[in-house]
Amino acid sequence: MQEQMTHLARAGFSRESVLALSERLGEPAWMREFRLAAWETFERLPWPAPADPEWRRTDPTMFRLEGIRPFADAPAGALPASLQQVVDAWQAPAGLLLQRNSQGVRSQLDAGAARRGVVFTDLHTALRERGDLIRENFMTTCVRPDETKFRALHAALWSGGALLYVPDGVEITTPLVSLAWIDADGVGIFPHLLVIAGQNSKVTLITCAASPPGDRPGSSIDGGGPGRVEGQAFADPVTELILRDGAQIRLVTLQEWGSNVAEIGIIRSVLARDAELRSLLVGFGGKVVKTNVESILDGPGATSEMLGLVFGDSRQHFDLHTLQEHRAPHTLSDLLYKNAVKDRARSVFSGMIRVLPGAQKTNAFQANRNLILSGGAKADSIPNLEIMANDLRCTHGSATSRINEEHLFYLMSRGLARAQAVRMVVEGFFAELLDRVPLDDLRARLQREIDQKMADDADGNGKGEIPTRRPVRSEERQPAL
Numbered sequence: 001m002q003e004q005m006t007h008l009a010r011a012g013f014s015r016e017s018v019l020a021l022s023e024r025l026g027e028p029a030w031m032r033e034f035r036l037a038a039w040e041t042f043e044r045l046p047w048p049a050p051a052d053p054e055w056r057r058t059d060p061t062m063f064r065l066e067g068i069r070p071f072a073d074a075p076a077g078a079l080p081a082s083l084q085q086v087v088d089a090w091q092a093p094a095g096l097l098l099q100r101n102s103q104g105v106r107s108q109l110d111a112g113a114a115r116r117g118v119v120f121t122d123l124h125t126a127l128r129e130r131g132d133l134i135r136e137n138f139m140t141t142c143v144r145p146d147e148t149k150f151r152a153l154h155a156a157l158w159s160g161g162a163l164l165y166v167p168d169g170v171e172i173t174t175p176l177v178s179l180a181w182i183d184a185d186g187v188g189i190f191p192h193l194l195v196i197a198g199q200n201s202k203v204t205l206i207t208c209a210a211s212p213p214g215d216r217p218g219s220s221i222d223g224g225g226p227g228r229v230e231g232q233a234f235a236d237p238v239t240e241l242i243l244r245d246g247a248q249i250r251l252v253t254l255q256e257w258g259s260n261v262a263e264i265g266i267i268r269s270v271l272a273r274d275a276e277l278r279s280l281l282v283g284f285g286g287k288v289v290k291t292n293v294e295s296i297l298d299g300p301g302a303t304s305e306m307l308g309l310v311f312g313d314s315r316q317h318f319d320l321h322t323l324q325e326h327r328a329p330h331t332l333s334d335l336l337y338k339n340a341v342k343d344r345a346r347s348v349f350s351g352m353i354r355v356l357p358g359a360q361k362t363n364a365f366q367a368n369r370n371l372i373l374s375g376g377a378k379a380d381s382i383p384n385l386e387i388m389a390n391d392l393r394c395t396h397g398s399a400t401s402r403i404n405e406e407h408l409f410y411l412m413s414r415g416l417a418r419a420q421a422v423r424m425v426v427e428g429f430f431a432e433l434l435d436r437v438p439l440d441d442l443r444a445r446l447q448r449e450i451d452q453k454m455a456d457d458a459d460g461n462g463k464g465e466i467p468t469r470r471p472v473r474s475e476e477r478q479p480a481l
Contacts, residue, residue, distance in 0.1 A: 015039055017070055018156050025124055025159070030135060038145040038155030045149040057348045057380055058319040062288045063150070063262050065188065068234045070157045072187035074100035082212045083181055090208070091441075092177035095120045099160040099191055101184045113172055119165040120176055123192055126163035133165065137196060142240040143268050150264050154190045154236045161192035161237075164205060168198035168244070175204040175252075175439065180237075182211050182261065188234035195240065197247035197275075204250040206442065209235065211258035211285070232287075233258070237265040243275035245299065250278045252442060256449075257285035259314065266292040273299030273328075280437060281337075283310040283318050284449050294323035297331040297359075308337035309433055309446065311453045312345030312377075319348040324366065326359040326392075335366045338433050340426060342373035342453075347380070353394055354386040362392035370400040371429050373422070423454045 018039045022032040048060040079087065079100075087098060087106070094113060097120065098106035104122030113120070119130060127134050139145055145155035162178050180191050197203060211233070235257070243249055253267060263286050269277050281293055295304035310318045324333040339347040353364045370379035383396040403425055411421035430450060437443045 013065055013068075013070055013153075013157075021071055021157060021159065027127065028131060031127065034138075035156050038152050041146050042149055042152035042156055045146075045152060047149060054321060054350075057346075058288070058290055058317065062317070063234070063264055063290075065234065067186050067232065068188040069186060070188050070190070071159055072101040072184040072189075074103040074105045079105075080183070080212070083183070086179065086181070086208075086210060090177045090179070090206070092175065092206075094172055094174040095176040097122060097162050097178045099162075099178075099180045099189075101182060101187055102159040102189055104160055104162075109176075113170075116170045117165075117167040118170060118172065119163055121163055123158075123161040123163050123194065126194075130163065130165070133196070134163070134194070137194060137240070137242060138192075139238070139240070142242060142270050143238055143266060150236055151238065151266065154192070154238050157188075158190040158192045158238070160189065161194070164193075164195045164203070166197050166201040166203045166247075169200050170198065171202040172204070175206050175250075178205065178207045180207070180209045180235075182233050182235070182257070184233075186232065188236065191235075191237045193237070193239040194242075195249065195251075196242045197244060197249050199244045200246040201244075202248040204252075204439075206252040206254065207239075208254045208256065209237070209263075210256040211261060233261045235261060235263040235265065237263070239265070239267040241267075241269035241277065243269065243271045243277060243302075245273045246275060247272070248276045252280045252282070252439070254282045255285055255289065257287075257289075259285070259287050259316075261286045262288045264290045266294070268292070268294040268296065269304070270296045270298050271302035271304060274301040275299060276303045278305040278307075280307045280309070281320070282308075282446060282449075283312075283320075284453070286316065286318075288317040288319075290319040290321075292321045292323070294325070295333060296323075296325045296327065297333060298327050300328045300330045302328065302331045304333045305436075306333065306335040306337075307433055307436060308335075308339075309430060310337070310339040310347055311450060312339070312341045312347055313343045313453055314345060315343070316341075316345045317348075318346070320350070322349075322351040322366075324351075324353045324364055326353075326355045326362045326364060329358065329360045329362070331359065331361075332363045333365070335368075336433060336436070337368045338370075338430055339368070339379055340371040340373060340429060340453075341377035341379055344374070344376040346378045348382075349380070349398075350382040350384070351396065352384045352386065353396060355389050355392060355394065357388045359389050360391040362389065362394065364392070364394045366396040368398045369429070371426070372400065372402045373426070419454075423451070426450065426454055 018035045048055045095109040109120045145152045349368045351366050355362050368381045379400045381398040383398045408421045
């Protein structure tokens with residue numbers, strides 16, 4: 001085992017590391033061949049260029065792999081106190097999975113759910129016990145390795161991750177929780193989440209990606225406290241959601257990385273007839289985060305609600321690309337993303353509504369709102385439509401504003417300090433979105449995170465003055481078609 005780990009570390013990102021990883025995990029031959037084919041695809045595909053449409057506002061060099069190793073074991077022994085506190089805070093009686101660095105270290109599922117055929121386990125265990133299910137659905141019809149260089153890299157070197165399988169007609173009334181934690185120096189993690197919801201099933205899944213407290217993930221050499229590390233960390237996650245006829249999934253993706261983590265990932269769902277997905281993406285951490293969130297409405301009557309909340313500070317960079325693709329008639333998608341940035345942070349939102357021929361009676365809505373809290377912060381918003389049907393209703397809107405000094409003056413004239421007034425404006429900005437989150441504990445947690453972002457500066461202003469209100473991008477709406 002130790003010899004395999006040493007060979008894997010020395011091999012770095014190479015074909016040899018792919019083989020060493022597959023051998024270490026004891027995988028079947030078909031998965032080893034899948035990994036090798038993905039590696040060949042990775043080597044063949046070019047690195048992203050700044051001129052590429054998806055990369056015009058995000059420097060591809062921020063995702064360099066120099067100094068990153070593709071796998072790191074979880075230290076033996078008890079969990080460090082910082083991680084144990086995170087696990088305890090979630091209180092997940094229905095089921096909880098924990099991945100530490102590249103390995104799953106804890107798996108639990110309510111006995112009643114297990115008796116009804118629910119599977120919630122790390123993906124390596126699922127590969128041994130439910131190999132046919134994995135082979136049929138793993139990066140086949142939802143996300144494919146040949147789409148981008150980073151997805152090919154993920155397919156070649158995935159480790160950890162989870163399978164959630166809910167049989168036909170089964171409902172899980174309390175949320176399941178999946179946690180990913182990095183506390184190793186210079187590691188790249190490639191967690192893969194595969195969710196398969198059977199016909200007329202119902203489930204809520206919360207995923208959380210985090211690092212120890214402080215500016216950087218801590219060293220895991222002794223399995224102890226947060227510590228300090230010099231190297232960067234890299235995350236390349238893929239989430240696939242497959243919703244059969246009438247299935248209902250609520251997915252929450254909460255990202256709280258340390259400030260030295262670069263993440264590039266995708267969350268894609270495929271919805272069959274009358275399926276319903278309600279997703280929430282939350283971004284608070286990381287140095288640079290580039291995420292695609294995509295809903296493919298493949299069956300008549302499918303519905304997708306897509307919510308997003310991002311709050312960037314310091315020099316954080318968030319780049320979000322969304323897709324609402326309507327392939328069948330009588331489908332509905334509703335997107336609301338709200339981003340706030342302060343200090344010298346930057347957010348990028350690029351949303352696409354695509355309606356394919358034959359997808360008549362489509363209803364699609366897209367709204368992105370951005371709030372700039374400091375003079376050095378920046379927010380870009382690019383709404384897009386591709387309409388190839390003629391009996392539908394699509395609207396999209398985008399607005400970016402700096403904080404309104406008149407609003408602050410009014411609040412301060414009522415006795416509030418400036419910092420309190422700014423906090424109240426920010427709370428009001430996010431209230432519309434938080435009101436659509438039905439999970440009380442989660443909503444309270446998000447509010448605390450927002451408050452903490454605002455409390456980082458004593459005067460509530462970020463590192464620069466809050467500029468007076470001047471719209472950066474005026475409201476744009478596409479007339480109903």
